[in-house]
Amino acid sequence: MxxxxxxxxxxxxxxxxxxxxxxxxxxxxxxxxxxxxxxxxxxxxxxxxxxxxxxxxxxxxxxxxxxxxxxxxxxxxxxxxxxxxxxxxxxxxxxxxxxxxxxxxxxxSHYHTVYFARRDSGIRSLEDLRGKSIVFQNRQSTSAYFVPAAELLARDMKLEILLSPLDQPEANSVGYLFARSELNMSSWVHKHLVDAGAMSNLDWDNARRVPAAFKRDFVIFRETAPFxxxxxxxxxxxxxxxxxxxxxxxxxxxxxxxxxxxxxxxxxxxxxxxxxxxxxxxxxxxxxxxxxxxxxxx
Missing domain, CATH: 3.40.190.10 (Periplasmic binding protein-like II)
Incomplete structure (x- = not known):
């Protein structure tokens, strides 16, 4: 062996x-x-x-x-x-x-989470995510799952897993899905499949994960403290x-x-x-x- x-x-x-x-x-x-x-x-x-x-x-x-x-x-x-x-x-x-x-x-040694959405989405704060959807990377990610999920829960926002991007959350919930890769995350937001995404600032600054053609249409509506x-x-x-x-x-x-x-x-x-x-x-x-x-x- x-x-x-x-x-x-x-x-x-x-x-x-x-x-x-x-x-x-x-x-x-x-x-x-x-x-x-x-x-x-x-x-x-x-x-x-x-x-x-x-x-x-x-x-x-x-x-x-x-x-x-x-x-x-x-x-x-x-x-x-x-x-x-x-x-x-x-x-x-x-x-x-x-x-x-x-x-x-x-x-x-440290990084932080960046929340982003399309400029034409109307999303400008975490509160605007009620009744909307957000995409995370996977269940092991700190910056692209645990940190943003914990922040939403701390604001008494219920997280509801969606069956697909076509599924809709309840009015007071935030629907979430996993896209597995950062490029998938930015693509799903850009194509209007989900309303927002959350990833590390390092991934946000990587053009292979968030292409410049996508980023022009995005706005960052929150950044966390470093961890x-x-x-x-x-x-x-x-x-x-x-x-x-x-x-x-x-x-x-x-x-x-x-x-x-x-x-x-x-x-x-x-x-x-x-x-x-x-x-x-x-x-x-x-x-x-x-x-x-x-x-x-x-």
Whole structure:
């Protein structure tokens, strides 16, 4: 069996926790093979520098959703998870995970959500979305699902999933759909299939995701405060020495030329940063909002 296949098939339901010399890196994934190739080089780099705390082997374990990763963390099957901020906060709240570091990608550690609609839609505020529809990316997205959904709920706006773009929400509700990609999102709004969309400012500024021909017809009617882009978390009962050494190795990686290629493959990561008081406050808000979305919407 190939290394990739054995790693991806690592998770049989009856399997116990890994031996203590094995560091398991987890990821929630809808494309395990592609993500394995992005994760493994950095995992190898890290494991090679953790022999002093008893780590001699590394493995990758994929989960299909937050619920499955939650189970892996609780049962000690995963030690370290790289996740979006909202996903990490759900794992912190429901599986006792601990935030280890803030992840900077392409030099960016924070981003925010942009709400947009057609200029001729008449939509100029969140309140204008009552009785209208909004498109999100997918159920795992922080900027294009959890943050906007939580904001709408905080304004006592009921979210109602639509069967298709042709479906209509109730007068006091906001109908929502998932488009899977940012280009689909901008296309659906531009073609009048949905009334509004919400995505990260980074995606909004990417012409492959929001073409200039579309953007000319759009207006941004709200932008949120910034929040962390991604996080590295560990299971709550991971050996303190292992967690401390993992943190040290990751922080040093951005300054080590030997880690450059592995960092680039790891979702274009440029640095791992400490979680300061401001970031912790941002994460607390995200955890509260994401938890409400799970309870009230899902």
């Amino acid at each position: 190939s290394g990739v296949l054995s790693a991806l098939l690592l998770a049989s339901p009856a399997q116990a926790a890994e031996p203590r010399n094995v560091l398991v890196l987890g990821r929630i994934s809808d494309d395990p093979k592609a993500h394995y190739e992005q994760l493994k080089p950095l995992l190898d780099y890290v494991v090679a520098r953790m022999g002093d705390v008893g780590i001699t082997e590394g493995r990758v374990l994929m989960a299909r959703d937050v619920q499955q990763m939650q189970s892996y963390l609780r049962r000690g099957r995963v030690d370290w998870v790289t996740e979006t901020a909202s996903g990490a906060m759900l794992l912190e709240a429901r599986a006792g995970a601990r935030t280890l570091l803030l992840t900077e990608r392409n030099g960016v 962390p882009r991604a996080l590295e978390i560990v299971r709550g009962d991971l050996d303190a020495r292992v967690a401390a050494r993992l943190r040290e190795v990751l922080v040093e990686a951005s300054r080590d030329p030997a880690a450059a290629n592995a960092m680039r493959q790891f979702f274009r990561t440029t640095a791992f940063l400490p979680v300061d008081a401001r970031t912790r406050a941002e994460l607390d808000l995200l955890r509260s909002g994401a938890s409400r979305v799970v309870v009230d919407v899902e």
